[in-house]
Amino acid sequence: MKIDINWALLSPELTLIGGALVIFIVDLIFRRRARYLHLPLAIITLAVASWLLSSLGWNYQSTVADSFFTDRAAIFFKLIVYLGTFIILLLAEGYRPLSRYPLPEFTGLILLAASAMSFMVSSKDLILLYVSIEFASIVSYILAGYMRDNVESAEAGLKYFLFGASSSAVMLMGFALLFYVSGGVTNLPAMGQALVENNIHPAFIIIAFGLVAVGLSYKVGAVPIHGWVPDTYQGAPTPIAAFLSVSSKVAGIAVLLRIIIWLLPQESAIMGPWTMILSFSAMASMILGTTVGILQMNLKRLLAYSAIAHIGFVLIGIIVGMNYVTYTGNDFGKVSVLIYVAGYLFMNLGAFAIVNMIGNATGGYELHHYRGLASRKPVLALLLAVFLLALAGIPPTVGFIAKFYVLAAAIKADFIALAVVGILTSVVSLFLYARVLKVMYMDKPPKEEIPSKPIPAPSWAAVGLCLLGTLLWGIYPGPLIHFAKFCVKQIWLQ
């Protein structure tokens, strides 16, 4: 028995793994003499991986017994993951509390996590999917608890781990049920076909799929399993909180999108209840994220609740995408998911980057540290204002385009209740973000002067990139929308 391996398809992931191993080994050999080498090495690795990815061609291909595939949407999601990883590496360079811990290993583990997420996006096989989800989770637990002498970081890592382990067990149960009734195939589209051919009762599929959804809900931080999000974001190193809120979620969303396309038989008996379950999750995420978010006094917790609310919006896009396409052949919903994810990358990472900088300068993440920030650090305050308004969905930013597309898709597909909840929570979320602006611009700065430390250049580069994405695509969204439509066109091919 011999198999053909198309190495080109696997090359981006292999590059990331190889780069991580090189960083570990260089650190072992050169020790402190090569202290600053890990960042350039990681950036080169990411650049090579992205270049290899974009040279794959846009057509659907799969390899190794059809267990690993790429297509346009997979490349899109992977590029988002890599871009997020790149920005996070720049942020980690400017995050002071980390400097007491081994940094090359930190960088290497981030690259390994990126490769795991890349495998998640590209897996077409049940076993590969589960293994890569676990891979991404385990590396994330380590990274969240990386500052082990810090009680909050240890708590963040442990909470993330406990939530992850239990929801992963539930998800595995769902996978096992689906595997059993599909007659022992592990190829995901083949499993979906077998579910139809074996004439499985819809109630069984809904329950098995519900168990899988519990695991994915943990991965993206949507409502049933959202409890870890605030504590983990608050305690974890800020760059890792940003990493979990963007790259990890993007990979989870990609998996959810694929699983729905491949495994759920496109028939009304399952789609109806399933739409209801997802709608409940989306609405609850949006409402809980905005209302509880308003009460938060810590900026990282506030961003965590805002992340929960944003996942609710992405879920609207997924719901529309999975229903609408069966009726008319239009993929408005999926296009909106891709646009939302790309926009969310820039505005959320930008907000985290500024919070990271202000945390370094003022030494804290509580709201009172931001009192009168506009008079002391006008540039940082202005930038934070831009990113927060983008998260709220104010017009000249990409946040508006993203929210507009999702809500338009929902209205066009007659999901009026979802659209109404989305619009209402958008209005309320404006209040959530405006509270920070009020503290920065209206309140008087505290009496005692806090020593301000210089901000390292990589952090500025990260912020510049995020600002460019947020404003450029907000003012001129054409290319992004075209690219998203281009990527979605092929998503049904297997």
Added chain:
Amino acid sequence: MSYSLSELVRPLIFYLLSFITLGSAIMVVVKRNIFHSALFLILSFFGVAALFITLDAEFLAAVQVLVYIGAIAILILFAIMLTRRISDPLVRQTTRSYILGAFVGALLLFFLIFALLQLSPTTPYAPQTVQGGDATYPLGELLMTNYLIPFEVISVLLVAALIGAIILARREKRTGKRGEKR
């Protein structure tokens, strides 16, 4: 021969093994002494391994014994013995929110039973098992062919877990005043 057991004895053995597995799993949860819980966990793992043997999955049974009993259970016992005061009678061993836990567990059980009742009992969904031979060879071959990528991803995962464990557990050798023992 895979059906050397007579049809009468087979179900009997299955129920006996199930009773051992489930009974000791329940004891894991209700025992007040965490060390006893760990010992019952080993018994439960043994029951699962024996069930694998009755299903002609000898390799899985061996792995179950090696990994779950040989590694995981022993690790749990080590962790208990190395943790101070964890088996102290004053330390509460059960969770406070057991009513909620029981409710969620019962809900999950209900859904799973409900789901399995939807399946027709006569249709075999599972694929043909390897008859009258060693399942280990085809398993190894599949790992090296169709499931090559997950296999390799797991090996990278182990590297990452190893590095992470070392970083999280090692005692930092710091220069200066922070170097003192904790």
